[in-house]
Amino acid sequence: MNTIANIALRNLSRQKKRTILLGSAIAFGVMIVTLINGFAGAFSANVAENFSDLMAGHVFISGTEKGAKDKDVSVIRDDTALTAAVKASGAPVKYVTRRSAFSGTLIFEGKKIRTNVDGANLDEETFLRDRLLLKEGSWDAMEDRGALILSEKIARKLNADVGDTILVQMQTVTGQSNVGEFRLAGISFDAGIFGQMMSYANLSYVNELIGLAPDEYQTMGIMLDGLKRTESAAASIYAGLSGDVQLFERGVKDEKGAETPFQALMRQQSKETWDGVKYRLFTINEILSQIKQIVAALDTAAAIILVVLFIIIMVGISNTFSIVMFERIGEIGTMRALGVQRGGVRSMFLYEAVFLALGGAIAGIIVALVAMGIISLFDFGMENPAFIIMKNGHLSFYLPPLRAAGNVVVIALLTLVAVASPAGKAAKLTPAEALRTQK
Amino acid sequence: MGIVELENVRKVYPLGKVQVEAVKGVSFCIEKGDFISIAGPSGSGKTTILNMVGLVDQPTDGEVFLDGKPTSKLKDAELTRLRHETLGFIFQSFNLIPVLNVWENIEFPLLLGKTRVGKDEKKEWIDHLIEEVGLSDWRKHKPNELSGGQRQRVAIARALVTRPQIVLADEPTANLDSATGEQILELMKKINRELETTFIFSTHDARIVDIADHIIRLRDGLVTENVRRGEPAAAACSSGESAGA
Ligand SMILES: Nc1ncnc2c1ncn2[C@@H]1O[C@H](COP(=O)(O)OP(=O)(O)O)[C@@H](O)[C@H]1O
Ligand SMILES: [Mg+2]
Secondary structure, eight states: OOHHHHHHHHHHHHHHHHHHHHHHHHHHHHHHHHHHHHHHHHHHHHHHHHHHHHHHHHEEEEEEEEGGGGOOOOBSSSSEEEHHHHHHOOOOEEEEEEEEEEEEEEETTTTTEEEEEEEEEEEEEEOOHHSSEEEOOOOOGGGTTEEEEEEHHHHHHHHTTTTTTEEEEOTTTTTTEEEEEEEEEEEEEEOOGGGOOOOEEHHHHHHHHHHHHHBBSSSSEEEEHHHHGGHHHHHHHHHBTTTTTTESEEEEEOSSOOOHHHHHHHHHHOOOOOOEEEEEEEEHHHHTTTHHHHHHHHHHHHHHHHHHHHHHHHHHHHHHHHHHHHHHHHHHHHHHTTOOHHHHHHHHHHHHHHHHHHHHHHHHHOOOHHHHHTTOOOOOOSSSSGGGGGGTTTTOOOOOHHHHHHHHHHHHHHHHHHHHHHHHHHHHOHHHHHHTTTT | OEEEEEEEEEEEEEETEEEEEEEEEEEEEEETTTEEEEEEOOOHHHHHHHHHTTTTSOEEEEEEEEEEEEEEEEHHHHHHHHHHHHHHEOOTEEEEEEESSSHHHHHGGSSSSSOOHHHHHHHHHHHHHHHHOGGGGGTTTGGGSSSSHHHHHHHHHHHHHHOOEEEEESSTTTTTTHHHHHHHHHHHHHHHHHHEEEEEEESSSSSGGGGOSSSEEEETEEEEEEEEEEEOOOOSSTTBBTTTT
């Protein structure tokens, strides 16, 4: 090895305490940042997968008819073509769900709350019973046509108990106001802000309330055997449907910066007119494209932490190396006298810094990976408010290798910047000055 | 033949608001292969003069000629190269590199600069030097495991490893007891004869100057006596031998 690099390495091991201290500071910073990166890396996949559960599908098909005054009516009247296309696509389908939904106001003893209610065919959606654990009541009570399952928070806000009758106000698909009655059949475990997405009623009753026929519905959800195949399955189902039914274009480009592709699609739809039902195919990824912004925000936060934390650490490193420079001033003088050029003295310090940074950063990543492994062993259960960001009730992590490598490079560069000034001072010393100052 | 010549060399150090004139106009000529002592009490300017001869510092006025060539106009990188190629250094406090062992400390100068020595040849030469300074059993030891005398022996081997024309030793015995100091000087003298390397050592100890061929005595930054083999020596190298003369 290069002599100067070799000496730099040995200087690090000579002052073990100091090296361990500085290295640990770097490792700690890298560990924090790596944990955030790892969390962000798994975040979007977990959220998408959990939303797929909530919305009962990875790929969705909804129908829209033009009603009176060109008002959009959301309905699927006959799904033979859809079912055929799904079957023909060869996509790895786990099951298909048929749902109608409305957003309305629940009223109980003077208390009101707005929520979304999903009408599901519970004979078909047996998985829902396993997925959504009830704290009170039972799924069996859903035999009752007007039965309703609410999440804990909403039930508490209404102050309603299992067996209570709850009034509901909503609009039909054609825009008429309507009222109905539900009986609270079950209360599910708290799901935080997603509780509002988790009110379930019988499809046939929801259809009645919003003015659809019993065998009609609004959205077909196609649950695949995993998130990964979503886009390819969507593409082949879409290809199978083209020609057979009226279809909205897919993947409308984001025209205005703030819009998601999904919003852009909705805007485009309201500008057109057509006869009969026109279908729209979309995926969980399109609905959750905002998740990407959250991930980006997390990564930005990690980057800011990286920089702030490291500016602090770098101040420490810079000061330490200034002290180190004075401690080794005699050695510097000796080396210069023996024929080491200025650049050699500078590189000795820079090598030392880079080795320190690399060692610390790699240790930090290893510690973070171990921590991730341990954290992901804990089972938080599916009935905790943060379930949406978890994978089967476990916190999960994915560290993109490029990001980890990028962090290491950033640390190494910052460390180089931190020691640039002491290294420069050491290089600038004349050998006579350095030799004289030594004692 | 003159190998080092100082011509009216002055060195002034700024010290706060005042200027300290450490060397006040010194001229002398050093012959190749001599064993030279620069003697004088503490503060007389010995280190300052050796630093200028060793090209680790530059005079305020005057000129230092090395092998007949003036050195005052050279840039830092050229001075460094010249130090590496023509000079060896022995220090009062030994100045070994603490993280390197005996063998590596001696090898160190060979790893600098551009010329590379063959591996076998290098090993043979370093082993020879280690034997010469009597440290064959200590090659793998770190400096902090050695006595002062042993450290100075390593330093002597290190100073010789590049086969320099001149070895400079600033009070090489000052940190040693007198018996050890004598041995070190004997060793330097022996090498001086064997390799015909010019040795210049400084000392404030009047008793050890007798070993030298050429004694230059200093006081308050001036030469008070310049004697070579019992004869007064000329302040300048004879013309024709030095480019500056
Ligand atoms: N860097 C410096 N700044 C100011 N004065 C110095 C410096 N170096 C040496 N001196 C002064 O110069 C004089 C000669 O010093 P030096 O060459 O070290 O003498 P010696 O080696 O003979 O003891 C002394 O008075 C010393 O104090
Ligand atoms: Mg001195």
